[in-house]
Amino acid sequence: xxxxxxxxxxxxxTSGILAVLLVVAERYLADYGTCVVDINGGSKxxxxxxxxxxxxTLMQEGIFIPSACGGRGTCAYCKVKVREGGxxxxxxxxxxxxxxxLAASVRLSCQVxxxxxxxxxxxxxxFLVKQFTGVVxxxxxxxxxxxxxxxxxxxxxxxxxxxxxxxxxxxxVYGDNPEPVYRAYSIASxxxxxxxxxxxxxxxxxxxxxxxxxxxLKEGDTIRFNGPHGEFRLSDTDAEMVWIAGGSGMAPFWSxxxxxxxxxxxxxxxxxxxAVKPRDLFLVDELRQLEKELPSFRFVPALSGAEGDGWDGExxxxxxxxxRHVEGGAAKEGYLCGSGGxxxxxxxxxxxxxxPQERIYYDKFT
Amino acid sequence: MTPDTPAVGLLVxxxxxxxxxxxxxxxxxxxxxxxxxxxxxxxxxxxxxxxxFVNTVxxxxxxxxxxxxxxxxxxxxxxxxxxxxxVIAATVQLIEMVxxxxxLPLYYALGVxxxxxxxxxxxLGTSLFMVNKGLDVVQSTVYGLGxxxxxxxxxxxxxxxxxxxxxAQVPRGLEGPGISxxxxxxxxxxxxxxxxxxxx
Amino acid sequence: xxxxxxxxxxxxxxxxxxxxxxxFLGDDPRRLEEILDADNSAVVGLGVTHEALAAxxxxxxxxxxxxxxxxxxxxxxxxxxxxxxxxxxxxxWGRCGVFPKGEVELADTxxxxxxxxxxxxxxxxxxxxxxxxxxxxxxxxxxxxxxFPPAGSTPAGG
Numbered sequence: 001x002x003x004x005x006x007x008x009x010x011x012x013x014t015s016g017i018l019a020v021l022l023v024v025a026e027r028y029l030a031d032y033g034t035c036v037v038d039i040n041g042g043s044k045x046x047x048x049x050x051x052x053x054x055x056x057t058l059m060q061e062g063i064f065i066p067s068a069c070g071g072r073g074t075c076a077y078c079k080v081k082v083r084e085g086g087x088x089x090x091x092x093x094x095x096x097x098x099x100x101x102l103a104a105s106v107r108l109s110c111q112v113x114x115x116x117x118x119x120x121x122x123x124x125x126x127f128l129v130k131q132f133t134g135v136v137x138x139x140x141x142x143x144x145x146x147x148x149x150x151x152x153x154x155x156x157x158x159x160x161x162x163x164x165x166x167x168x169x170x171x172x173v174y175g176d177n178p179e180p181v182y183r184a185y186s187i188a189s190x191x192x193x194x195x196x197x198x199x200x201x202x203x204x205x206x207x208x209x210x211x212x213x214x215x216x217l218k219e220g221d222t223i224r225f226n227g228p229h230g231e232f233r234l235s236d237t238d239a240e241m242v243w244i245a246g247g248s249g250m251a252p253f254w255s256x257x258x259x260x261x262x263x264x265x266x267x268x269x270x271x272x273x274x275a276v277k278p279r280d281l282f283l284v285d286e287l288r289q290l291e292k293e294l295p296s297f298r299f300v301p302a303l304s305g306a307e308g309d310g311w312d313g314e315x316x317x318x319x320x321x322x323x324r325h326v327e328g329g330a331a332k333e334g335y336l337c338g339s340g341g342x343x344x345x346x347x348x349x350x351x352x353x354x355x356p357q358e359r360i361y362y363d364k365f366t
Numbered sequence: 367m368t369p370d371t372p373a374v375g376l377l378v379x380x381x382x383x384x385x386x387x388x389x390x391x392x393x394x395x396x397x398x399x400x401x402x403x404x405x406x407x408x409x410x411x412x413x414x415x416x417x418x419f420v421n422t423v424x425x426x427x428x429x430x431x432x433x434x435x436x437x438x439x440x441x442x443x444x445x446x447x448x449x450x451x452x453v454i455a456a457t458v459q460l461i462e463m464v465x466x467x468x469x470l471p472l473y474y475a476l477g478v479x480x481x482x483x484x485x486x487x488x489x490l491g492t493s494l495f496m497v498n499k500g501l502d503v504v505q506s507t508v509y510g511l512g513x514x515x516x517x518x519x520x521x522x523x524x525x526x527x528x529x530x531x532x533x534a535q536v537p538r539g540l541e542g543p544g545i546s547x548x549x550x551x552x553x554x555x556x557x558x559x560x561x562x563x564x565x566x
Numbered sequence: 567x568x569x570x571x572x573x574x575x576x577x578x579x580x581x582x583x584x585x586x587x588x589x590f591l592g593d594d595p596r597r598l599e600e601i602l603d604a605d606n607s608a609v610v611g612l613g614v615t616h617e618a619l620a621a622x623x624x625x626x627x628x629x630x631x632x633x634x635x636x637x638x639x640x641x642x643x644x645x646x647x648x649x650x651x652x653x654x655x656x657x658x659w660g661r662c663g664v665f666p667k668g669e670v671e672l673a674d675t676x677x678x679x680x681x682x683x684x685x686x687x688x689x690x691x692x693x694x695x696x697x698x699x700x701x702x703x704x705x706x707x708x709x710x711x712x713x714f715p716p717a718g719s720t721p722a723g724g
Contacts, residue, residue, distance in 0.1 A: 068653070068654075069585075069656065072579075072584075073660065074579070074585065074656035074660060074664075075654065075656060075664060076656075076663070076664055091661060092660055092661070094661075095660060095661035095662060095663060096656075096663055096664065175582075175583060176581075176582055176583050177582075177583030177584070177587075178581070178583060178584065179584075183653060184652075184653065202651075202652075204651040204652075204667065205649075205669065205703065206586050206587045206588050206703055207586070207587060207651065208583060208586065208587045211587050246634070246635070246650070247650060248652065274634065274635075275635075276635045276636055304633075304634065304635065304636040305635075305636045305637070317633075317634050317636065318634065319634070338650070339650035339651070339652060339666070339668055340666045340668075341631040341632070341634060341648065341650065341668070342634055342650065345632070345634065
């Protein structure tokens with residue numbers, strides 16, 4: 001009997017001592033206290049509870065660093081310059097950051113844990129990025145695989161942006177998906193329509209976001225996004241412009257063109273839109289109408305695979321069509337929106353026609 | 367050094383634990399994570415180092431617990447198994463927390479393997495053999511170190527061999543665990559060659 | 567059976583709904599290690615390498631991409647079309663960076679059979695020997711791939 005009690009006492013005491021030791025260690029080791037995050041050399045100072053990632057911490061404070069993967073360290077969108085106080089670089093970061101980034105103290109904010117005071121630098125434009133909630137007012141089929149969304153903003157009720165910018169659309173959890181994901185979509189509506197945002201979404205096979213938009217999203221549903229993001233916009237000059245786009249790349253140009261019509265911007269622009277078959281074209285009537293109202297604007301749709309379809313417009317690859325129409329590019333500017341392949345080919349043809357490389361603008365989404 | 371000095375005694379313990387009495391190839395303990403992690407040489411090194419470290423520390427702690435608490439109280443036979451397990455689990459947890467706080471690069475290299483070590487029976491096995499052999503605390507520390515090094519040697523060897531096997535034709539159905547166990551058996555036979563090394 | 571924590575991360579990232587809607591394992595009941603070992607055996611048995619098969623696919627991919635969505639003839643009896651998709655997708659191994667989305671569909675004009683691959687699926691074949699789980703849209707059988715135009719030789723089509 002005595003041995004049993006003694007045994008119980010000793011095992012209890014040993015386990016107890018170890019448990020206390022672990023709890024004390026956890027409180028001491030895992031508690032990072034209050035940390036000060038200094039932004040842009042003191043222009044903003046945040047006092048935050050340490051222990052979370054920089055991305056999550058900033059998001060809590062209302063600063064939205066772009067992120068497509070929700071902080072899992074796989075998209076490399078959330079780059080932030082951490083000038084001081086950053087922890088050692090994690091293996092997940094070395095994979096996605098170029099040597100130049102690391103040399104300049106650029107880090108992935110979703111992998112940087114706030115354990116002490118930090119001094120960071122972020123572009124001023126990020127302070128204007130807000131989280132928006134809206135209601136889907138209209139879903140329109142533009143082609144067999146492209147839909148147009150018209151969203152009425154609820155909170156905040158209005159948005160300010162420069163035509164050409166994009167938003168990060170939140171795809172909520174559905175089916176077996178464990179977390180929301182974010183995808184970038186250019187705003188297709190003009191800034192004058194402050195209470196609405198229009199997006200053009202093209203179905204991608206096996207796409208998390210586009211599957212949701214095409215099969216689950218209904219008019220009247222709540223929808224969330226943050227923005228505006230992006231540097232793609234008209235330049236300050238008056239130079240003649242060559243626009244090249246295909247598929248959902250129409251979006252920023254639809255915003256810019258309508259903006260130009262409203263403001264009476266008479267700057268000369270030729271919009272080359274490339275597709276394969278006639279059924280891939282959309283907004284053609286609206287753009288022809290815009291041509292009438294804005295004489296400096298010209299719309300040139302081109303199809304590359306329309307033999308025998310009764311198409312009498314421009315034929316061939318969009319880059320070949322551009323090559324036929326554009327000459328003397330030294331004083332012109334290029335604006336591109338589309339996939340990587342289209343952008344590479346377009347840059348090549350524009351440079352060959354004399355457009356200076358630094359005057360060709362695009363957001364490279366791929 | 368004469369054969370009877372304590373230093374030589376410790377050296378003998380170290381070498382016998384690592385080679386002649388290899389915890390994995392002679393005693394067949396710790397096979398589970400050995401088979402799983404040996405796909406990559408880098409991971410094997412990481413896990414091996416972590417096992418060595420934890421083995422050394424826990425063997426010493428368990429020896430102290432056994433010698434100074436359990437034996438005097440006469441509870442050594444009944445409580446040693448359960449208390450050894452509790453000490454190992456708590457030690458691993460503590461080490462993980464400390465490493466994450468103190469050195470992130472070390473945590474990414476070794477720390478991620480620590481949860482695998484708690485359930486590695488080679489660790490418990492080392493402590494229990496230490497009791498069988500009647501080692502004191504200092505000897506236990508050396509024994510733990512040798513045993514861990516021996517385990518690390520085995521897993522790194524297997525990882526190297528599996529790397530070479532990537533371009534070899536393995537009979538269907540034997541890929542993965544099958545061929546690994548066959549190789550382990552052959553390695554164990556090879557390690558039998560060490561038995562004559564130490565005159566007991 | 568136990569698993570390397572790094573590989574566990576990879577497997578978690580391959581689940582459906584995380585990086586892509588259907589993930590990379592399809593409806594394959596096998597573990598990732600088994601899939602890798604089986605495909606590796608198949609490739610070794612065929613006398614080729616993962617890099618060689620990936621290089622053939624890469625050549626076809628580039629040709630198709632230049633077509634900007636129009637069908638491009640490959641060899642005598644195949645046709646490749648590149649379907650664009652905006653955005654980038656990371657490799658589930660987590661240490662290899664991000665890859666442009668968009669797939670190439672390579673069809674045999676005689677039989678009508680088609681295979682599909684993306685920049686990411688080519689990378690995973692070359693770097694990780696991963697051909698995706700059975701049932702995945704981008705699953706490629708090493709045996710079929712080795713025939714489809716000649717692998718290991720100069721990029722197909724000439």
